[in-house]
Structure formats: structure tokens, C-alpha cells
Amino acid sequence: MPLLLRRGLLACVVAVMALQAVEPGLSKQKNNTNKRRNSQSSRTKSTSSFKHPDYWRRNPNRWKQQYWSPVQRYNHWNRPCNGLGCDPRTWAPSSYRNTRRGWYNSSTYRGWGWWGSRSAAWDYGALAAGSIIAAAITSAQRTQAPTIVVPDSSYQLNYRSVQAETDNGIRFLVSRGGVTYQMDADCRDGELNGYAPNNLSEAQLLNAACEVAYGS
Known part of the structure; x- marks a missing residue:
């Protein structure tokens, strides 16, 4: 296999591995953001009509x-x-x-x-x-x-x-x-x-x- 092709394949593998390593962190961050939004929405919807x-x-x-x-x-x-x-x-x-x-x-x-x-x-x-x-x-x-x-x-x-x-x-x-x-x-x-x-x-x-x- 030509050296240039092998280098290209190696670069692709490294890129895929890097993406897989970063993706769980991004997914976790996205989930936390969604939880905060849902919590805020819940608080907004549950505001009581009670007045002091x-x-x-x-x-x-x-x-x-x-x-x-x-x-x-x-x-x-x-x-x-x-x-x-x-x-x-x-x-x-x-x-x-x-x-x-x-x-x-x-x-x-x-x-x-x-x-x-x-x-x-x-x-x-x-x-x-x-x-x-x-x-x-x-x-x-x-x-x-x-x-x-x-x-x-x-x-x-x-x-x-x-x-x-x-x-x-x-x-x-x-x-x-x-x-x-x-x-x-x-x-x-x-x-x-x-x-x-x-x-x-x-x-x-x-x-x-x-x-x-x-x-x-």
C-alpha cells in the first residue's frame, strides 16, 4: 500500500478516535443543558396563584x-x-x-x-x-x-x-x-x-x- 494512502487512513482513524473521545462530553453537556431548561420550565409552569x-x-x-x-x-x-x-x-x-x-x-x-x-x-x-x-x-x-x-x-x-x-x-x-x-x-x-x-x-x-x- 502506498505510503501516502497509509498516512491518510491513519489520519482518519485518529480523527474518528478523537471524535469518539469528545462526543460523550458533548452529550453529557447537552443533557445537563436540557435538564436545566426543563427545570426552569417546570418552575415557571408550577408558579402558584397564591398571594401573600x-x-x-x-x-x-x-x-x-x-x-x-x-x-x-x-x-x-x-x-x-x-x-x-x-x-x-x-x-x-x-x-x-x-x-x-x-x-x-x-x-x-x-x-x-x-x-x-x-x-x-x-x-x-x-x-x-x-x-x-x-x-x-x-x-x-x-x-x-x-x-x-x-x-x-x-x-x-x-x-x-x-x-x-x-x-x-x-x-x-x-x-x-x-x-x-x-x-x-x-x-x-x-x-x-x-x-x-x-x-x-x-x-x-x-x-x-x-x-x-x-x-x-
Whole structure:
């Protein structure tokens, strides 16, 4: 075999061997690149729609129907009340105290963003009417009792403590299990301590307090 041909064949063999030696490294590098891409894609697709509570507080439409999440829960009973800080006289400007401005009624709570979905889940079409709350307060006043029993609950609402802090925001005291708690509520948006009620009893509590503050 001519020397030139033998040299050509030898060069081809060396080139093939070199390619075979490099190819596993390239294949491994390619596989790692694909894994990283797949991992990034997976992370992108699995991004949750969950938003931190601070986000919902900043979002003025947080309780509109399309934003409500049925799994969102909040502990409304985390403010046990003790000492002078529970004195209702320190809560609100005198211009807002016990206003009874008359704008709150059943059409108000039916306009709460979460009401339709949760009332359907509770199979409960209406909250206690203003006349029921007023009758309970009248009865309590006759016996000089400071609280009324909130309908469909074991809560004791201190009706004397209900104070309107703004045109739609209130603060009040309520007892549960022998412990008194301080609550804030927004009667126009239907929020208890910044969140929707978790159950029918809490919804009735919110409704009763709003009736005391803004009912006709």
C-alpha cells in the first residue's frame, strides 16, 4: 500500500478516535443543558396563584368575586382584649360614634364580593335582619345586659362597644368561650379584621355589628 494512502487512513482513524473521545462530553453537556431548561420550565409552569396577605391588603379589589379563593382562611380571633386598650371611648372620633346613619341593610351584604359563593356553600340565603338585631338590643337594655347573642353563633356581641371609626369602618368587642376579643370591620366591603368571614357565625357577627353601627 502506498505510503501516502497509509498516512491518510491513519489520519482518519485518529480523527474518528478523537471524535469518539469528545462526543460523550458533548452529550453529557447537552443533557445537563436540557435538564436545566426543563427545570426552569417546570418552575415557571408550577408558579402558584397564591398571594401573600399583604398583597390582598394593598389590592383594593381583593374581595371582588374573581379574586376570592375558597381556601383562604384567616384567624379572626387573635386579638384578646385586656386593659385600657379595650375601652371603646378611646377608639373613634366623637363625630363617628354610634352614628346609626341608616345606609346598611340586606342589599349591602348581598353586594359583598364573597357573599354569593360562600352563602351558597353554607346553604344560607340571608343574614339576620336589622329588626332582629334591634329587638335583641332592646331586650338586653331592659335587663341592663351589655351583650346580645349573635344569631347562629355562640358569640356575645357587646353592642355598647360598637363604634364607627369612619364612614364604613367599625371597631367592637365580642366574647367567645369566656374570652373577649377586639375586632375591626369594614361594613361596605364585608371584611372582618381585613378578611372575609370563614363561616356563617362570623358572617352573622359582622352583620350584627354593622347593623348596630349603620343600620336604619
